[in-house]
Amino acid sequence: MSLALPPLSLYVHMPWCVRKCPYCDFNSHAAPELVPQAQYIDALLDDLQNDVAAVQGRALTSIFFGGGTPSLFAPDQVGRLLEGVRRHIPFDPAIEITLEANPGTIEHGRFSGYRDAGVNRVSLGAQTFNEEQLKLLGRIHGAGDIARAVEELRQAGLDNFNLDLMYGLPAQNVAQALQDLESALALQPAHLSQYQLTLEPGTVFYHRPPPLPDPDDCWQMQIDSQELLAARGYEQYEVSAYARTGRRSRHNLNYWEFGDYIGIGAGAHGKLTRLDAREVIERTTRVKQPREYLSRSADSRLSERRVVPGEDLPFEFMLNGLRLIEGFNEQAFEARTGLSFEVLGGKIAAAERKGLLEQEGHRQWRATGDGQRFLNDLQELFLPS
Known part of the structure; x- marks a missing residue:
């Protein structure tokens, strides 16, 4: 993918x-x-x-x-x-x-x-x-x-x-x-x-x-x-x-569809897909304290830039996508993470068994009523093993 x-x-x-x-x-x-x-x-x-x-x-x-x-x-x-x-x-x-x-x-x-x-x-x-x-x-x-x-x-x-x-x-x-x-x-x-x-x-x-x-x-x-x-x-x-x-x-x-966003300003966070030297997803964080942010030079206001490990991407995607009432589709997961939907097989099955996730149409998934009520429990199922 x-x-x-x-x-x-x-x-x-x-x-x-x-x-x-x-x-x-x-x-x-x-x-x-x-x-x-x-x-x-x-x-x-x-x-x-x-x-x-x-x-x-x-x-x-x-x-x-x-x-x-x-x-x-x-x-x-x-x-x-x-x-x-x-x-x-x-x-x-x-x-x-x-x-x-x-x-x-x-x-x-x-x-x-x-x-x-x-x-x-x-x-x-x-x-x-x-x-x-x-x-x-x-x-x-x-x-x-x-x-x-x-x-x-x-x-x-x-x-x-x-x-x-x-x-x-x-x-x-x-x-x-x-x-x-x-x-x-x-x-x-x-x-x-x-x-x-x-x-x-x-x-x-x-x-x-x-x-x-x-x-x-x-x-x-x-x-x-x-x-x-x-x-x-x-x-x-x-x-x-x-x-x-x-x-x-x-x-x-x-945000919820796992799109990209530049974050600027004191303490701002960003998420960026890079297709230049290598295909990666980065998280960025700016210096938090306003006084320090203002005192720094432009290139030192970025306090962190890190690549999201592949094993963390399913959870990061689901942390957002499961909040949507209409849920998410498999194609979007693959395009936004670069992973095959098959990596979620066991976790999807576990969420279905618990009555927290259901399939809605072709390759479309969403949280059930219980899944929405106990959203944290549903999201945690997608944490790295």
């Missing part, structure tokens, strides 16, 4: 927030009084040079500004970065360019500036519409800020927006979780991402856990939410992602 070049995306990490949330384990840092915006954009454009050779004639299908809080950066700086990227890598005519935004950091007219800079999709970190829960989560916005941000988006002509929502919040019950979802749906987003709150190591919540709902209640929240979203015209296409027709996230789909 031979590797084939998959679609290519760009992830841009903006590491600063107004305040660090107690549940967050992302590489985010409380912003200094003056965020060094121009200096950081310069560093990002220099950093891009580390991976330009891996483009190999492809155009970017998507760009995602994540964080942190990218909406702390002015529209003109976002535009300057996009112009600089385009000088080095062509853009697909239908490119999706997403900016994450905190409803509490949006000033009047800001979204129009982002639209003019080239942003055509926004992801709003709503999390919840319950004022008490917002305070417990350490969010700097209120429920009213979410509605105002959505109105700003519509005035700017940015109707392709996502709302991030969480469930399983401290002391939350099923009815409260569904009321949150109703509040989100009232704003008519094109896309909705709904995640269960988990206690991640290294976070404040991990060391001082709040009272979380019973796991069975959390499962009921998920099931009831899926039913409500389906009834309102939102198709679930990934474990935590729902979209109206034609509004699936191209960027996130590229």
Whole structure:
């Protein structure tokens, strides 16, 4: 089998927030009084040079500004970065360019500036519409800020927006979780991402856990939410992602389908298929601390570049592909990993016996209902022996 070049995306990490949330384990840092915006954009454009050779004639299908809080950066700086990227890598005519935004950091007219800079999709970190829960989560916005941000988006002509929502919040019950979802749906987003709150190591919540709902209640929240979203015209296409027709996230789909992405910025990760000297898949990592990232020269901002061993590729592929409701097909596995599907024979059979995986059509596989509920158990079956 031979590797084939998959679609290519760009992830841009903006590491600063107004305040660090107690549940967050992302590489985010409380912003200094003056965020060094121009200096950081310069560093990002220099950093891009580390991976330009891996483009190999492809155009970017998507760009995602994540964080942190990218909406702390002015529209003109976002535009300057996009112009600089385009000088080095062509853009697909239908490119999706997403900016994450905190409803509490949006000033009047800001979204129009982002639209003019080239942003055509926004992801709003709503999390919840319950004022008490917002305070417990350490969010700097209120429920009213979410509605105002959505109105700003519509005035700017940015109707392709996502709302991030969480469930399983401290002391939350099923009815409260569904009321949150109703509040989100009232704003008519094109896309909705709904995640269960988990206690991640290294976070404040991990060391001082709040009272979380019973796991069975959390499962009921998920099931009831899926039913409500389906009834309102939102198709679930990934474990935590729902979209109206034609509004699936191209960027996130590229992750889940084991596509390639360049990652630039403090702590950013990348995954690249190389067909030059030898056919390999590489993982890249940038220097994590923003201050160190800014102080380094362009060629030393890359803290790691490693080839993924062949025996790890099945697990890495399944870690992503099994999250998709439609699952994956054998041809995609072979093209994206360079391995024969036969290497999975025993593991596929084991997953079928456990009732976690099923065949759907010709050479197409997907997680069963139990497989989705116990996704970690299913994914672990594909770890190297």
